[in-house]
Amino acid sequence: MKLLEYQAKQRFAAAGITVPEGRLARTPDEAAAAAAELGRIAVKAQVPIGGRGKAGGIAVVDTPEAARREAERILSMEIRGYPVRSVWCETGLAIASEMYLGITLDRDRRRFVIIFSTAGGMEIEQVAVDAPEKIAKLWPDPFAGPLAFQVRQLAFAGLAHAPTLRDRAAKLAAELVTVTTRLYTLATQLDALTCEINPLVLTPEGTLVAADGKLEIDENAEYRHADLVTEVAEDSAADDGRTGDDPFEVEARKRGLTYVHLDGNIGVIGNGAGLTMNTLDLVKQHGGEPANFLDIGGGASAERVHNALEMVLLDPKVRGVFINVFGGITRGDEVARGVIAARDDLGITKPLVVRMTGTMEEEGRRLLQDAGIVPATSAPEAAEKIVQLTQGPAR
């Protein structure tokens, strides 16, 4: 779950990290009112994705009229598939230097890593490629958290590559200990997978201010953050019900299904993430284009299979469905019953190819055959069949 910039900044502020003063606007009038109150402001599109500046989703304005005009323009934008539903209007900052401070998971080390760099304002992945020496890292002990001296080491390691900041290094390092400790505590409390301030602005007066904010919360930990989940959901439901996410993926979540929407026209259902991914690969290898990834998981009931088929066929581009099941805990007869029931209830006329092996495979195949559905023993054979059956002009 990704928070919007303003939601992240509200959390930063509550944790004692300085953020620019701002107002949320859902209409051009609200943006004009914010400019009247705050003066010169930046009007920033609120979308859960980077690159909005380049896309034209940020404007700096001096008057309420300009704020209204720019807000109107930005609120009608769609940035990389995400419609802009609100803008964050915040006071402009005087900038002495732009830095980067972030916490993210380091999979290789199986730890969270704190990253500090004086090369702020650009994507940290790019800095890692262009100027890796400008990136300083700290892997805190997960039980103790970052200790003050470790953060000072991190700060001085980063500041060593910014000669212009040499004079202020001592004071800055002390400030960074405070900000970093607060950010780390927040990230831990919120179960954040990513918690990032980019840029972390140093003002001419020497204050560190979070000029942008990114927070991604671990979906596995959402049960511990019910208030946050509600807040994000409410924001998504605001306005005319538009949502930033793919509508099919939103529907799948409501149905409790693990589904990823893709571009092709062959629906794919499998049991287990690896097997389902492999099923997509097989469809491609045989010249087809998968329309989705749908993993029904282990031990799926006939109802779940029914639900999954209905979900996949909501996408009008889908011309046929490939169901690939390895029966371990999942039973072949159960899957077959779900497929047959779904076909009869939903009146499915599009081709269905079912590859089934493992527990109760013979019973499952017999049921399918009797019902006139194509069964297959091997996955490549099934992939070939579904690609054949779905080629040609759209029905």
Added chain:
Amino acid sequence: MSVLVDRSSRVVIQGITGREGSFHTEQMRAFGTNIVAGVSPGKGGGDRNGVPVFDTVADAVAATDANVAGIFVPPAFAADAIMEASAAAVALTVCITEGIPVHDMVRARAYVERAGTQLLGPNCPGIVTPAQCKVGIIPNHINAPGPVGIVGRSGTLTYEVIQGLTQAGMGQTTSVGIGGDPVLGLGFTDVLRLFAGDDDTLAVVMIGEIGGSDEERAADWIRESGFAKPVVAFISGRTAPPGKRMGHAGAIISGNTGSAQSKIEALSAAGAAIAETIEDVVRLTAEKLGTPVLG
């Protein structure tokens, strides 16, 4: 021989009274696993189908000398269960639970490292040494003893490989499912290292998938250590789009890391035979072993 578990393994099941825990305990017993104890806080003193149940892992270990733990508790309690087993000096913990919060797992992993015990998983199908011991949820009927070591991230895909090899007449020393989460216990390299020391393992099949760089690091290790056994590698998710989580929490291509291409190139450069399909895995493994394919 085998790796990690064998007929001398004494297994305690944490969460033995739950739906999954009790079902799979019976499956494991049917397989022949020596289940010596179960743990369910508050139900100590009783038994489950004849297996004594204890309130804590420490009690279970004191009474039964259990040396392997299988975890079937819900995600909110699973990281704590891992640390509990580790604190009781259980040598190997196999955590089946899916959906453990990442921050919890980072702590559990650090705890296990410090205690010097071993962890397999979480979000994994477990481990099987055919005809000796199974801890986890891998279907019983697909395994057969033989010369192939298997290590995979995905559950069902690992089952496919086991079944394919078994049907073609190639059994396994041990099949190890390391799991699909971003923060894991044993990784590919750890398991390869174990297979290197197992004389009965004559070839290794690796089943990787997109996300992270565990496969690439295993490839580095194969080259640097001079790993002498043939490796057949299969990577799923070749066609997965970047930035999308493909079912497993760890299966995501982020930025430049985690693509199938990068893993295939690294493993190929390390001398592994790359399989395009499961059928390929079976064929290539037979080639490496110099045995005819049955069935």
